[in-house]
Amino acid sequence: MSGTEPVQRIAEVLIRASCRRLPEDERAERCKEWSAELPAILDDTSIRLPILRAVRALRYSAGISRTTRQLSRASGRSAQAGAAGWRDGAMSARAAGPGSRMTIGVIVWLVVIFAAVSLLRAHPDPNSWPFILLLALAAAFDAFCLIDIARASQVRYLPKWAWALICLAQCPGGGIVYLCIGRVGRAQSAPPSSAQRP
Amino acid sequence: MCSLGLVKLTAPLERVLRVLLADPVAPHYGYDLMKAANLASGTLYPMLARLQEEGLVDSQWEDRSPDAGGRPPRKYYRLTAEGARVARLELAHASTASASTRRVAARPAHGTPGSAL
Numbered sequence: 621m622s623g624t625e626p627v628q629r630i631a632e633v634l635i636r637a638s639c640r641r642l643p644e645d646e647r648a649e650r651c652k653e654w655s656a657e658l659p660a661i662l663d664d665t666s667i668r669l670p671i672l673r674a675v676r677a678l679r680y681s682a683g684i685s686r687t688t689r690q691l692s693r694a695s696g697r698s699a700q701a702g703a704a705g706w707r708d709g710a711m712s713a714r715a716a717g718p719g720s721r722m723t724i725g726v727i728v729w730l731v732v733i734f735a736a737v738s739l740l741r742a743h744p745d746p747n748s749w750p751f752i753l754l755l756a757l758a759a760a761f762d763a764f765c766l767i768d769i770a771r772a773s774q775v776r777y778l779p780k781w782a783w784a785l786i787c788l789a790q791c792p793g794g795g796i797v798y799l800c801i802g803r804v805g806r807a808q809s810a811p812p813s814s815a816q817r818p
Numbered sequence: 819m820c821s822l823g824l825v826k827l828t829a830p831l832e833r834v835l836r837v838l839l840a841d842p843v844a845p846h847y848g849y850d851l852m853k854a855a856n857l858a859s860g861t862l863y864p865m866l867a868r869l870q871e872e873g874l875v876d877s878q879w880e881d882r883s884p885d886a887g888g889r890p891p892r893k894y895y896r897l898t899a900e901g902a903r904v905a906r907l908e909l910a911h912a913s914t915a916s917a918s919t920r921r922v923a924a925r926p927a928h929g930t931p932g933s934a935l
Binding site for chain 2: 653
């Protein structure tokens with residue numbers, strides 16, 4: 621029971637943050653409704669593994685983020701039907717790209733940290749296999765990110781050396797942030813790199 | 819008269835309506851519907867909000883004091899009388915329509931409709 625409390629708190633924080641998009645009069649009620657579903661998910665005995673229940677709860681709160689984005693867009697459209705409302709909707713749709721990828725990144729990071737902490741709490745001895753396994757995974761992930769940065773023809777928002785420093789500074793977090801927003805996909809990066817060559 | 823108004827009958831909506839129609843008077847909470855209709859929260863809640871706006875679904879807070887079992891009160895959804903009527907008609911219409919589109923869709927040139935969400 622006590623193991624689910626941090627997950628529930630994280631999910632509640634995510635839900636509360638999503639609810640800020642809603643108009644003030646329905647915000648509190650929606651927030652209450654969605655937070656009340658979390659115990660049902662975290663105590664859902666049809667999902668056997670607690671970690672899967674935690675993932676489900678976090679995915680649930682990510683879905684709430686999508687929900688409030690849609691609801692706020694819909695209410696904005698009905699409130700100010702016209703050019704201004706349309707432009708507002710178009711802008712929020714464009715801004716959703718890096719933002720939603722960042723949300724996914726934060727969720728991945730939380731799950732990784734949660735799994736690592738629970739594993740280490742079960743085996744606190746520094747010579748035990750989980751400790752070595754986590755170190756190896758961290759090193760492999762950092763190496764993967766650094767190699768990816770080195771081989772990329774271009775990265776977004778920051779220079780390559782800054783992304784490399786960020787990846788080294790915070791082991792899973794920096795790499796996850798880079799992969800979520802700094803990395804340029806292969807399909808997007810190919811045309812500019814061939815254009816630069818001549 | 820027998821339409822869902824602004825709401826288009828998509829596959830997820832059809833699943834939700836089927837679950838709600840299976841027992842029209844039983845109240846359902848969000849996670850219950852998510853599991854029964856096999857939908858993500860990001861699909862279900864916008865849909866419920868639209869159905870509620872159209873007056874086809876109404877919601878009600880669970881009647882229980884917050885500290886009774888440690889669990890906070892939930893919000894329950896169920897079809898209104900109008901909603902049950904419309905849902906039955908739409909589902910009946912959809913099942914006859916899908917039978918006829920299946921014959922049309924047998925031709926390979928028919929493009930798959932993109933998900934609207």
